[in-house]
Amino acid sequence: xxxxxxxxxxxxxxxxxxxxxxxxxxxxxxxxxxxxxxxxxxxxxxxxxxxxxxxxxxxxxxxxxxxxxxxxxxxxxxxxxxxxxxxxxxxxxxxxxxxxxxxxxxxxxxxxxxxxxxxxxxxxxxxxxxxxxxxxxxxxxxxxxxxxxxxxxxxxxxxxxxxxxxxxxxxxxxxxxxxxxxxxxxxxxxxxxxxxxxxxxxxxxxxxxxxxxxxxxxxxxxxxxxxxxxxxxxxxxxxxxxxxxxxxxxxxxxxxxxxxxxxxxxxxxxxxxxxxxxxxxxxxxxxxxxxxxxxxxxxxxxxxxxxxxxxxxxxxxxx
Numbered sequence: 001x002x003x004x005x006x007x008x009x010x011x012x013x014x015x016x017x018x019x020x021x022x023x024x025x026x027x028x029x030x031x032x033x034x035x036x037x038x039x040x041x042x043x044x045x046x047x048x049x050x051x052x053x054x055x056x057x058x059x060x061x062x063x064x065x066x067x068x069x070x071x072x073x074x075x076x077x078x079x080x081x082x083x084x085x086x087x088x089x090x091x092x093x094x095x096x097x098x099x100x101x102x103x104x105x106x107x108x109x110x111x112x113x114x115x116x117x118x119x120x121x122x123x124x125x126x127x128x129x130x131x132x133x134x135x136x137x138x139x140x141x142x143x144x145x146x147x148x149x150x151x152x153x154x155x156x157x158x159x160x161x162x163x164x165x166x167x168x169x170x171x172x173x174x175x176x177x178x179x180x181x182x183x184x185x186x187x188x189x190x191x192x193x194x195x196x197x198x199x200x201x202x203x204x205x206x207x208x209x210x211x212x213x214x215x216x217x218x219x220x221x222x223x224x225x226x227x228x229x230x231x232x233x234x235x236x237x238x239x240x241x242x243x244x245x246x247x248x249x250x251x252x253x254x255x256x257x258x259x260x261x262x263x264x265x266x267x268x269x270x271x272x273x274x275x276x277x278x279x280x281x282x283x284x285x286x287x288x289x290x291x292x293x294x295x296x297x298x299x300x301x302x303x304x305x306x307x308x309x310x311x312x313x314x315x316x317x318x319x
Contacts, residue, residue, distance in 0.1 A: 003265055004241050005191070008278075011208075013188040014201055014235065015048045015066035018059050021191075030058050042081045043071040045088055062221075064205035067092040072198050074234075077292050089200065089300025093230070096204040097181055097304070100228040105180035106134065107305055109153035110170060110220070112186035112207070114161065118290060119236045119282040122187040124155040125294035131302050131317035134177075145313050148306055152177060153319075167218035167225075174225050182229045183301060184220055187290075189280070190235035191242055196282070197289035200234050200297060207231035232301065234293045236286060240279040244268045 002021060005012065012018045022030055029035065032055025038045040046068040050056050056063050069088045071081060101107070109130055111123030134150040136143050156162065156169040174182070184207050190196055206221025206229040221229050245264055252259040272279055283289070302314045 003261055004239075004245050004268070007265060007269065008239060008241050008272075010191070010239055010242070011189065012060070012191060013233065014068060014190060014195065014199065015050075015059065015061065015203070016046050016068045016199075016201075017191045017195075018061065019048060022058050030055060032056070033059060040084060040088075042084050043069055043088055045069050045092070047092075062205040064203055065096060066201065066203040066205070067096070069200045069202075070198060074198055074200070074293065074296070076288075082292075082296055085200070085296050086300040086303060089202070089297065090303040092202050093301055093304035096202060096230050097228070101181050103147075104149055106150040106152070106177065107181045107183060108170075108173065108177060108179040109151060109301075110182060110184045111153070111155040112166060112184060113155075114158045115155065116161070119280075119286050120158075120187050122234060122236060122290050122294055122297075123185045125290055126185040126298050127153045127155045128319050129295050129298035130319070131306065131314045132319060133317055136317075145306075145309055147308060148317075151305060152179070165218055167220060170220060171225055174227060179227060182220070182225065182227055183232065184229060185232045185297060185301075187236040188233040190238050193238050193243060193246070195235045196238060197234065197236070197286075197293065200232065200293070200300075202230065202232045204228065204230055207233070232297060234289075234297065236289065237280040237282045240275075240281050241268050241272055243281060244271070 004010070012021065019030065019033065019035065032050065032052045034049045034051060036047045048066045050059055050061065050063045052063060069085060071085055074085060109127060111127035113120040113123035115121045115124040130153055132151055132153050133144060133148050134152040137150045154173060156166050159165060186207060188201065206219055208219045218224065245268060248264045249259055299311060306314060
């Protein structure tokens with residue numbers, strides 16, 4: 001796996017996958033990194049805390065808290081499992097944002113991605129289903145349920161469509177609106193096909209748009225924007241090189257053949273050379289995965305931002 005990631009310059013979006021790559025088959029924890037696992041009937045929650053520079057260097061990501069909610073039924077519309085995931089997101093959001101957010105503070109939601117490409121449309125879809133209230137505070141406060149904070153949102157698109165860097169757009173809005181917190185939602189790339197539509201990652205360290213497909217843009221974080229940034233995402237694609245290597249390894253294991261990492265890598269490079277190694281794969285049911293994930297994520301975050309307000313009331317303020 002490591003050889004494929006290095007050869008094709010792949011970014012490891014999920015902290016749990018980065019931890020597995022660093023730790024390997026051992027059980028000893030990485031210095032400077034702590035993990036807690038909570039298992040429920042339908043979901044498993046991994047909370048990885050990178051405590052210092054030692055852990056940050058080993059994991060290849062900034063110090064902070066990374067929560068991964070795993071649930072195989074995430075990609076199907078099961079109302080019971082859906083509620084469990086929403087509650088887990090609500091709880092995790094409070095942990096990630098409690099030191100930054102007070103009652104009445106303005107929150108800016110950002111949905112990253114390309115609405116023209118289904119696998120990359122999670123962010124814009126999330127915005128579509130999120131309750132938006134800031135304009136009511138200005139023009140129709142009587143239409144608000146008591147206790148609702150100002151929340152505004154934008155889906156800025158991608159550089160190839162708008163000609164604008166995402167950070168340029170967001171920084172301009174932040175400077176004018178001055179929100180207390182930024183919540184950014186984006187589609188992620190996984191290093192295992194089992195994770196597509198099965199995991200939600202949440203962190204308080206910001207995000208680097210385009211990292212999962214090797215097209216990194218300017219980071220959205222506290223250093224670049226001046227406000228706390230919570231990043232939320234769900235894996236929707238896997239690089240074809242990862243799938244090819246997993247298939248070759250499994251074939252060798254099943255047939256008793258000896259696996260050779262170098263020969264496997266060279267074969268994969270030959271096949272993918274036409275695409276420069278950047279071929280990404282997504283399942284045919286990606287429409288349903290995006291739809292279900294966007295609805296779940298929007299409600300999980302909304303419930304944390306509007307405590308005590310019912311789901312039925314929150315849905316009235318969605319776009």
